[in-house]
Amino acid sequence: DIQMTQSPSSVSASVGDRVTITCRASQDISNWVAWYQQKPGKAPNLLIFSASSLQTGVPSRFSGSGSGTNFTLTISSLQPEDFATYYCQQANSFPYTFGQGTKLEI
Amino acid sequence: QVQLVQSGAEVKKPGASVKVSCRASGYTFTTYGITWVRQAPGQGLEWMAWVSVSSENINYEEKFEGRLTLTTDTSTSTVFLDLRNLRSDDTAMYYCARGTAEYDYWGQGTLVTVSS
Numbered sequence: 001d002i003q004m005t006q007s008p009s010s011v012s013a014s015v016g017d018r019v020t021i022t023c024r025a026s027q028d029i030s031n032w033v034a035w036y037q038q039k040p041g042k043a044p045n046l047l048i049f050s051a052s053s054l055q056t057g058v059p060s061r062f063s064g065s066g067s068g069t070n071f072t073l074t075i076s077s078l079q080p081e082d083f084a085t086y087y088c089q090q091a092n093s094f095p096y097t098f099g100q101g102t103k104l105e106i
Numbered sequence: 107q108v109q110l111v112q113s114g115a116e117v118k119k120p121g122a123s124v125k126v127s128c129r130a131s132g133y134t135f136t137t138y139g140i141t142w143v144r145q146a147p148g149q150g151l152e153w154m155a156w157v158s159v160s161s162e163n164i165n166y167e168e169k170f171e172g173r174l175t176l177t178t179d180t181s182t183s184t185v186f187l188d189l190r191n192l193r194s195d196d197t198a199m200y201y202c203a204r205g206t207a208e209y210d211y212w213g214q215g216t217l218v219t220v221s222s
Binding site for chain 2: 034049055087
């Protein structure tokens with residue numbers, strides 16, 4: 001199985017900060033990465049697919065980049081509603097594994 | 107609007123089975139696959155299985171092989187997850203989600219609690 005390793009596991013930031021979350025795949029997965037945001041008690045919400053494509057309705061302060069084994073999710077200017085847990089997920093080969101999550105805290 | 111509506115919470119004893127349903131509406135059911143993801147309390151997301159509704163191809167996470175079965179009913183646009191021989195570590199929120207590579211719509215989740 002492909003392992004997805006996220007870092008950091010948690011990060012403290014303030015409104016207006018720029019935050020970057022990294023995900024490393026255990027093998028080359030081209031651009032088959034998606035990013036999700038999850039708030040407590042809610043289902044995940046798709047932010048980015050194909051490494052860098054913004055899902056419809058997601059604010060443009062979210063962006064994704066990378067290919068091969070290294071990927072990043074960047075939030076350019078944190079808003080209060082962005083404090084949540086973020087997950088990467090690979091879709092190169094089954095099983096489509098998730099990273100362990102990054103908790104973004106104030 | 108696209109909706110995935112899951113069946114209600116379940117409490118089961120170890121060794122029992124559980125069947126969770128996911129009913130889709132608001133789109134052509136056979137156009138998208140359905141994926142199941144679970145989340146143990148306080149833990150991360152775990153990919154479980156995927157079904158191509160149109161072709162009935164199914165892919166299971168190996169750790170569930172032999173205990174997990176996905177079935178589809180195209181007449182009611184419903185996908186079912188059947189997990190057998192439940193253990194305490196199967197206690198989790200179970201989500202269905204639309205899509206194969208990425209998941210743009212999710213069900214509300216079904217809490218399955220396994221306890222003696």
